Amino acid sequence: MTHILEKDQIEMRQVYADTIRKLAASDSNVIALEADLSSSMSTGSLKNELPGQYVNVGIMEANMMGVAAGLSILGRKPFIHSFGQFVTRRAFDQVFVSLGYAQLSAVIVGSDAGVSAEHNGGTHMTFEDIALMREIPNVHVYEASDATQFGWLLENSYQKGGLHYIRTIRKNATRLYDEGTTFDNAKVLTTGSDITICATGIMVTEALKAAQILKTEGISAEVIDMFSIKPLDGATLLQSVQKTGCVITAENHNINGGLGSAVAEFLGENHPVPLQRIGVREQFGQVGLMPYLQEFYGLTAANIVTTAQNLKA
Numbered sequence: 001m002t003h004i005l006e007k008d009q010i011e012m013r014q015v016y017a018d019t020i021r022k023l024a025a026s027d028s029n030v031i032a033l034e035a036d037l038s039s040s041m042s043t044g045s046l047k048n049e050l051p052g053q054y055v056n057v058g059i060m061e062a063n064m065m066g067v068a069a070g071l072s073i074l075g076r077k078p079f080i081h082s083f084g085q086f087v088t089r090r091a092f093d094q095v096f097v098s099l100g101y102a103q104l105s106a107v108i109v110g111s112d113a114g115v116s117a118e119h120n121g122g123t124h125m126t127f128e129d130i131a132l133m134r135e136i137p138n139v140h141v142y143e144a145s146d147a148t149q150f151g152w153l154l155e156n157s158y159q160k161g162g163l164h165y166i167r168t169i170r171k172n173a174t175r176l177y178d179e180g181t182t183f184d185n186a187k188v189l190t191t192g193s194d195i196t197i198c199a200t201g202i203m204v205t206e207a208l209k210a211a212q213i214l215k216t217e218g219i220s221a222e223v224i225d226m227f228s229i230k231p232l233d234g235a236t237l238l239q240s241v242q243k244t245g246c247v248i249t250a251e252n253h254n255i256n257g258g259l260g261s262a263v264a265e266f267l268g269e270n271h272p273v274p275l276q277r278i279g280v281r282e283q284f285g286q287v288g289l290m291p292y293l294q295e296f297y298g299l300t301a302a303n304i305v306t307t308a309q310n311l312k313a
Contacts, residue, residue: 005174005205005208005209006174006175007172007173007174007175008146008147008172008173008174008175009172010147010172011042011147011170011171011172012111012144012147012150012168012169012170012171012172012173013040013041013042013111013170013171014042015147015150015151015154016041016042016043016081016109016111016150016154016168017041017042017043017045017046018151019151019154019155020032020043020046020079020154021046021049021050023077023154023155023158024046024050024053025050027077028052028053029075029076029077030053030076030077030079030158031053031054031055031071031076031077031078031079032046032050032053032054032055032078032079032081033055033057033064033067033068033078033079033080033081034054034055034056034057034081034082035056035057035058035059035060035061035064035081035082035086036056036057036058036059037081037082037083037111038056040111040170041081041111041170043081055067061082061086061087061090061091062090062091062093062094063094064080064082064087064091065080065087065091065094065095065098065099066094066098068080068098068099068104068106069094069098069099069102069104069106072099072104072105072106073102073104077105077106077107077158078105078106078107079106079107079109079154079158080106080107080108080109081108081109081111082110082111083110083111083112083117083120083124083126084110084111084112084113084114084126084129084167085110085123085124085125085126085128085129086110087108087109087110087129087165088110088126088128088129088132088133088165089126089128089129089132092132095108095133095136095163096136099163100136100137100138100139100163103138104163105161105162105163106163106164107154107157107158107164107166108163108164108165108166109154109165109166109167109168110126110129110165110166110167110168111167111168111169111170112124112125112126112169112170113126113129113143113167113168113169113201113252113253114126114127114201114202114252114253114280114285114299115202115252115285115288115290115293115294115297115299116169116170116171116202116252116290117285118287118288118289118290118293119287119288120287121285121286121287122284122285122286122287123285124285125284125285125286126167126285127253127254127279127280127283127284127285128253128254128257129165129167129253130143130167130229130251130253130257130258130259131253131254131256131257131258131261132257133165133230134229134230134257134258134262136163138162138163139162139163139164139165139230140157140160140162140163140164140165140228140230140231141164141165141228141229141230142157142164142165142166142167142227142228142229143166143167143168143200143201143227143229143251143252143253143259144166144167144168144173144201144227145173145176145200145201145202145204145225145227146173146174146175146176146177146204147173147175148175148176148177148178148179148180148181149176149177149181149183149225149227150166150168150173152181152182152183153166153183153227154166156183167201168201169201169202173202174202174204174205176189176204176205176225183227183228185233185235185236186224186225186226186227186228186233186236186237187224187225187227188222188223188224188236188240189204189207189208189223189224189225190208190211190221190222190223191222192211192220192221192222192223192244193220193222193243193244194214194219194220194221194244194312195214195219195220195221195222195244195246195247195248195308195311195312196221196222196224196237196240196241196244196246196247196248197210197211197221197222197223197224197247197248197249197250197304197308198224198226198237198247198248198249198250198259198263199223199224199225199226199249199250199251199259200225200226200227200229200250200251200252200253200259201251201252202252202290202294202299203250203251203252203278203299204223204225206250206294206299206300206301206304207221207223207250207301207304208223209301210301210302210304210305210308211223213301213305214305214308214309217309219308219309219312221308222240222243222244224236224237224240226249226259226263229258229259229262230262232262232263232266234266234270237263237266237267238266238270238271241267241271241273242271245273245274246273246274246275246311246312247263247267247273247274247275247276248275248276248277248278248304248307248308248311249263249264249275249276249277249278249279250278250279250299250304251278251279252279252299253279253280254279254280254281255277255278255279255280255281258279259279260275260277260278260279263275264277274311276307276310276311278298278299278303278304278307279297279298279299280297280299281298283297
């Protein structure tokens with residue numbers, strides 16, 4: 001495991017394409033479904049490489065869920081990709097009924113998560129996808145923090161069966177884990193005694209930066225990569241907060257319904273402690289580069305530091 005905090009050389013979208021290629025080569029039941037976004041997710045070459053295992057349904061995400069359901073009934077193993085808001089907001093009823101209610105198996109990948117949508121702006125900037133997907137009974141909901149973890153989540157979801165939702169950015173993520181790392185539980189990246197910081201996705205890097213700053217101020221922060229929002233690793237969380245006595249959640253998502261809500265719900269029922277949530281608050285998305293957007297929505301190490309200072313004051 002490494003925390004040098006440098007961008008990985010492989011983009012997250014290339015991890016997706018490479019993983020599909022690997023799984024499909026050994027299992028003819030693996031089918032990749034795209035909604036006219038093959039160039040955005042590096043899957044364009046799969047059409048020729050994997051004849052009969054790649055389908056572009058066009059810009060029709062709701063229909064794509066129905067296609068995936070039919071394939072699953074036939075014993076196929078569909079991987080579904082589009083923008084996060086299109087596979088959740090736009091197609092939610094089809095996901096809920098055709099896949100969830102029908103108890104079928106599929107891996108749904110929502111890309112360009114949160115502020116990483118950048119120039120696509122508010123219509124394509126999903127801050128509510130985790131909240132929506134958490135409401136489906138028995139679904140697994142994850143946010144990938146780096147390339148190694150993303151690849152593992154894709155393969156593990158394929159192996160486990162059932163309905164899985166993985167949100168991710170498309171481009172390079174900060175490298176957090178060594179190749180071959182497994183993710184059966186939440187990852188404690190730094191140990192601390194004063195405050196717990198639970199983060200997902202791009203906010204894991206911000207949490208690690210914040211922990212370094214807080215250390216210079218005499219505040220010992222324990223950083224947890226809580227990549228699985230549902231099911232939540234309550235055991236790791238509980239062990240941490242029993243030691244630190246307070247917690248901050250940080251996510252590239254609305255504070256309602258996502259990681260912050262999941263942590264608050266668990267602790268409220270099991271071990272109430274002071275909690276502060278960092279995320280989007282009653283706001284829509286907008287056009288902009290990620291540094292600007294992270295600053296605008298408070299998705300920064302500096303905001304985590306300030307929140308921690310106030311919590312410990």
